[in-house]
Amino acid sequence: MARTPARAGAPGSVSTLALAATVARRFHVEGMTKVEIARQLGVSRFKVARLLSTAVDHGLVRIEIHPPASLDGEMSEELRARFGLRSAFVVVPEEDGVDGGRRAVARFTAGLLEEVVTPEDVVGLAWGRTISVLSAGVRAPLHCRCVQLSGALPRPDVRESAVDVVHRIAEATGSSAVTFYAPLAVPDAATAEGLRSQSGIAEALAEHDSLTRAVVSIGYWAAGESTAYDSLSPADRDALTAAGACAELTGLLFGVDGTALPDLADRVVGVTVEQLRRTPDVIAMASGLGRALGTAAALRSGVVSTLVTHTTHARQVLDLPEPAPRAARRPAARPSRPRRSP
């Protein structure tokens, strides 16, 4: 009398797996609750939960997420894991060229904000070309509070000042605007300190302590690749380059390995690294070509929680060699830990 090697009701037997499969079907596909399934089968709901686990353990259940075609899910996930981000979105631009990428990123971020911002939010807004494009795309009534993150005066290639951008967004979304007039950085720390305590500016800067979100764009420390770089004197630029500046966020500088550089900080009128770090959700936009190093540096700073970029840029960032130095490799997000597990 030939007998199968595995005992009939043992875990891993055909009956068990078959049962697990049908239970999984009812739960995942038909959407029945575990209690319902348990009643139908005449077993305890715990049994059902365990059958569900064994179904997962034996690979009987496969769940696939297919992001919309205009989003590169694979690279998004790769970026997220590599830099320990909370979210990463790699947009597939519809138009070519640097501007196409920037527009796609800005538009996507606009949609993201419309989706995610609530009236309770205090949203900090940086200044730059991408943000300027973004400001044209937000329409939904968010009724939040929009706060200018740093000083900035108009430049030839960006028609609007930081103040204009904040006001534009606030108006379009029925939000309140908190702005102040100041340059991004001033020649010396004392002047900066003076400006910071100046009435009208101090109140605005105080808001930076209660930010719930911040929208910034990642600048690369090179001519034309960073609003901060372009706003400074040649002497400053060189000094900061020598100090190791690589990435810039709202006037804050970071080295290749992501360490915050203090050199410019005391002369900047705007949000501080600490304030940004305390902000629950920091959304960074990265676009352009040849600035991958800057993006990587900014992401290593740990300040950014959400990244929005486009395919070309994402590819460049991911193709960058992993930095050899520093402490051990970072833990790459967190390994997948399914809830229902022993």
Add this chain to the structure above:
Amino acid sequence: MARTPARAGAPGSVSTLALAATVARRFHVEGMTKVEIARQLGVSRFKVARLLSTAVDHGLVRIEIHPPASLDGEMSEELRARFGLRSAFVVVPEEDGVDGGRRAVARFTAGLLEEVVTPEDVVGLAWGRTISVLSAGVRAPLHCRCVQLSGALPRPDVRESAVDVVHRIAEATGSSAVTFYAPLAVPDAATAEGLRSQSGIAEALAEHDSLTRAVVSIGYWAAGESTAYDSLSPADRDALTAAGACAELTGLLFGVDGTALPDLADRVVGVTVEQLRRTPDVIAMASGLGRALGTAAALRSGVVSTLVTHTTHARQVLDLPEPAPRAARRPAARPSRPRRSP
């Protein structure tokens, strides 16, 4: 300034879908809870739930269940839907031939019982070749109560009587056995009534009112295809054939369309159709060749909740033409109704 047709944050926009996709990934793949996701994103948990729904609605989430290779998931589902069963298992036999199929079905059912039966269960056991094979395969300590469903005396091709089978299973599983000695059917109703009220039999039959499960095999009304058929006199057989008998379950007869035939019922010593219908889980085993009509008839009776069969038989049953007559088509189980839905 070209604008995309769909507004940025509108439902169905890229940002919304992208967000829905990442939320879905975190929920389904990483196993995060909705509350966690909501906290991370800075939105309400309801928002997360809705994003999850839109992800499903837009087909961003695909969940596939892969039953073990030794089970034909497709036919199982087809049978289940066609006959409105609660579960159907189509086993892929390892050995060929009629006996191979029967053994596979019996062994699978044995495993199913080990998996599903609890000490609170009162399990009714029919009599037949398949159940006889099954009784050799149940080993796990179920500590339930095993009740004989119908009378039956030994026959040349089945070494054991119904009593033997019940005792064997009870012993192997540490369960109590409730049995009685009687033939399956007697020549007239009065004799049957007498037997039913006889001490020793009456007590056993009383248990049929509190059955929680029943294990039966489906017989086809033809020579050698039904224990009942073979136990009766030629005259009885012909009369019942004329009455439209097609399928048999524990001595209970059904017509092609699934209606219970009263003709033999009053001369049978065993469970009644009503009692079987009240039993929460009726597991029917179907195997063999050329008895598809009987299986279909039995399934149409609505008595069976769980079906176990093998590929060849399942194919034959599914290839049967749908019955044209009777009321409208039956509702085919129930349409998939995912929990999270508007």
Add this chain to the structure above:
DNA sequence: CATTGCTCCGCTCATCTGAGCGGGCTACTC
């Protein structure tokens, strides 16, 4: 304007679900 119908949102409440616990059984060990 007021009305109506729509959509989107977050709340409340009852139900469902997960984590962890201890009892009972098995199988192995000395």
Add this chain to the structure above:
DNA sequence: GAGTAGCCCGCTCAGATGAGCGGAGCAATG
């Protein structure tokens, strides 16, 4: 054959979840 390690089970309880509700904003309409 007593000990014990491992397992499977169902319970309890806090926390997560779904269904349904009503309010707010918006648009088309009378």
